[in-house]
Amino acid sequence: MAEKSFIISAEEEAKLLQPIDEYVGKIQKQIDELRIEGTDKVNTLKNQIAIAKEDKNLSKEESSKIIANSKKELEKAVAVENKNKATINKLIADAEGYLAKHYNNDYYNIVAKSCETEMKDEESRYAKVKMKLQEEHKKKVAALKDSEEIKAEKYVLKNHLFDAEMTHESRVQEIKDRKHDAYMHKFHLIDLLRMSEFTLSQQYAQKIENYKYSFNVAQFLYKNGLYIVIILIFIALCIITPIVKNTQLFTATNILNILQQASPRMFLALGVAGLILLTGTDLSVGRMVGMGMVTSTIIMHNGINTGTVFGHVFDFSKMAPVPKALLALGVCVILTTVFSMIAGFFMARFKMHPFISTMANMLIIFGLVTYATKGVSFGAIDSEIPKMFIPQAGRFPTIVLWAVAAVAIVWFIWNKTTFGKNLYAVGGNPEAAAVSGISVFKVTMGAFILAGILYGFGSWLECNRMVGSGSAAYGQGWDMDAIAACVVGGVSFTGGIGKISGVVTGVLIFTSLTYSLTILGIDTNLQFIFEGIIILAAVTLDCLKYVQKK
Numbered sequence: 106m107a108e109k110s111f112i113i114s115a116e117e118e119a120k121l122l123q124p125i126d127e128y129v130g131k132i133q134k135q136i137d138e139l140r141i142e143g144t145d146k147v148n149t150l151k152n153q154i155a156i157a158k159e160d161k162n163l164s165k166e167e168s169s170k171i172i173a174n175s176k177k178e179l180e181k182a183v184a185v186e187n188k189n190k191a192t193i194n195k196l197i198a199d200a201e202g203y204l205a206k207h208y209n210n211d212y213y214n215i216v217a218k219s220c221e222t223e224m225k226d227e228e229s230r231y232a233k234v235k236m237k238l239q240e241e242h243k244k245k246v247a248a249l250k251d252s253e254e255i256k257a258e259k260y261v262l263k264n265h266l267f268d269a270e271m272t273h274e275s276r277v278q279e280i281k282d283r284k285h286d287a288y289m290h291k292f293h294l295i296d297l298l299r300m301s302e303f304t305l306s307q308q309y310a311q312k313i314e315n316y317k318y319s320f321n322v323a324q325f326l327y328k329n330g331l332y333i334v335i336i337l338i339f340i341a342l343c344i345i346t347p348i349v350k351n352t353q354l355f356t357a358t359n360i361l362n363i364l365q366q367a368s369p370r371m372f373l374a375l376g377v378a379g380l381i382l383l384t385g386t387d388l389s390v391g392r393m394v395g396m397g398m399v400t401s402t403i404i405m406h407n408g409i410n411t412g413t414v415f416g417h418v419f420d421f422s423k424m425a426p427v428p429k430a431l432l433a434l435g436v437c438v439i440l441t442t443v444f445s446m447i448a449g450f451f452m453a454r455f456k457m458h459p460f461i462s463t464m465a466n467m468l469i470i471f472g473l474v475t476y477a478t479k480g481v482s483f484g485a486i487d488s489e490i491p492k493m494f495i496p497q498a499g500r501f502p503t504i505v506l507w508a509v510a511a512v513a514i515v516w517f518i519w520n521k522t523t524f525g526k527n528l529y530a531v532g533g534n535p536e537a538a539a540v541s542g543i544s545v546f547k548v549t550m551g552a553f554i555l556a557g558i559l560y561g562f563g564s565w566l567e568c569n570r571m572v573g574s575g576s577a578a579y580g581q582g583w584d585m586d587a588i589a590a591c592v593v594g595g596v597s598f599t600g601g602i603g604k605i606s607g608v609v610t611g612v613l614i615f616t617s618l619t620y621s622l623t624i625l626g627i628d629t630n631l632q633f634i635f636e637g638i639i640i641l642a643a644v645t646l647d648c649l650k651y652v653q654k655k
Contacts, residue, residue: 111222132200143186150179220284231273285318342621367616368508372563373587375515376556378608382532384600385459389467394580397437397564402575404433405486412481426489438561449553453546474577486573516605533601593643
């Protein structure tokens with residue numbers, strides 16, 4: 106019975122809060138009076154100026170007159186604001202000092218303790234209700250002999266238990282809401298005092314409280330379970346590798362190697378991500394890489410090419426390294442963009458599934474490059490070129506900076522441009538996007554053009570990283586890696602859902618996993634199994650989210 110004394114009613118809670126609200130309310134009233142001719146007037150006049158500038162119904166002279174008068178008044182209001190600033194800050198400090206001293210001790214801690222007691226009582230009540238329903242059910246079933254009646258009684262029990270569970274969850278939520286509201290009321294008061302300009306600590310306090318309030322273990326595991334499993338796999342690999350191979354896995358050298366390998370792949374994944382955002386995909390990525398590697402190696406070759414292209418031997422040896430590298434980049438980007446646009450055109454114009462258009466692209470590119478080069482590898486490129494474009498800064502591989510730049514640019518395109526917003530809109534609902542005036546054709550073509558440019562840069566960088574050795578077969582399987590990285594990173598095949606941070610995470614996960622398994626000596630074929638399982642898990646979770654929304 107002692108616990109019962111800690112449960113307070115709504116009326117008692119209001120009485121506890123009353124002196125706090127009254128004290129802060131008096132200070133708030135003083136602050137509001139000081140702001141009338143200062144801050145409030147400044148905001149009003151700024152709005153007047155902005156409206157006058159945009160109002161098309163006003164003549165130029167009328168607009169100029171309103172703006173000039175408003176600016177004169179604004180100067181006076183700013184002067185009043187500056188004059189009252191010190192007094193207002195002192196009043197705010199007084200109110201916040203009072204809240205710091207009294208809010209938790211005199212109000213929140215008491216409410217929180219009451220809520221904890223209520224929660225325990227509710228859990229106990231719910232357990233008793235379930236037990237009572239089970240006992241009544243057993244008695245009724247024991248008196249029945251007909252199987253249909255027993256079946257009906259079980260159905261009744263199931264309904265009663267469901268109703269009890271719903272009632273319990275509703276009461277639990279009410280208690281959580283009460284505790285949360287009590288905690289957040291302090292920030293409501295501070296919000297009025299500061300006009301929503303919270304300090305950093307106040308912002309973090311609210312974020313932490315909101316996270317705790319909305320946190321759900323099942324939902325957390327549902328959203329992050331795959332990542333948790335992958336992290337556990339990496340931890341296991343870090344433990345096993347020193348035992349099996351007598352070498353450490355988690356070292357600075359290995360991390361830098363992973364980043365170096367991931368950098369060209371980042372370009373490919375960013376390109377594919379835009380297509381997946383449109384409910385598409387690209388099966389030709391690997392062959393794009395092979396084409397880009399061959400093109401880059403031929404142009405940047407160290408001396409006269411030993412191999413031929415359609416029977417012709419190319420010689421770029423007389424060009425300086427920088428023009429030669431830039432020419433290789435330009436040709437590489439043009440080729441990958443043209444082929445990407447072809448696949449995009451068939452998807453955008455004829456509504457062809459990207460699986461078909463990009464698969465056709467894949468076959469055409471591979472056949473064309475293999476036939477042209479007879480499948481020959483073109484050897485090494487001029488060693489000066491990688492030193493210029495991706496030099497080592499001590500131990501740090503600067504190729505990573507290319508990937509960082511690509512991530513920043515694509516993030517800006519996705520999040521800060523009209524094209525990016527249209528990309529999400531078309532991916533989410535192309536019919537609605539078309540009705541709202543968005544050109545689905547242009548957006549689709551734009552996504553494929555962007556992907557082609559990224560493929561060109563990625564394959565050129567890979568050529569620099571590997572110092573050449575370009576062949577038509579290079580890049581085999583990279584399409585699956587790029588698509589898998591996007592899926593694991595949360596870019597949904599249902600369209601319109603995905604973040605750049607997720608793509609980056611996906612690329613780093615797969616590159617790290619491949620690198621770790623290679624160090625451990627796991628056969629390449631077995632690595633494909635790991636990758637396939639992760640892809641299945643990621644897509645299954647994505648499909649479940651879609652089913653739940655439906």
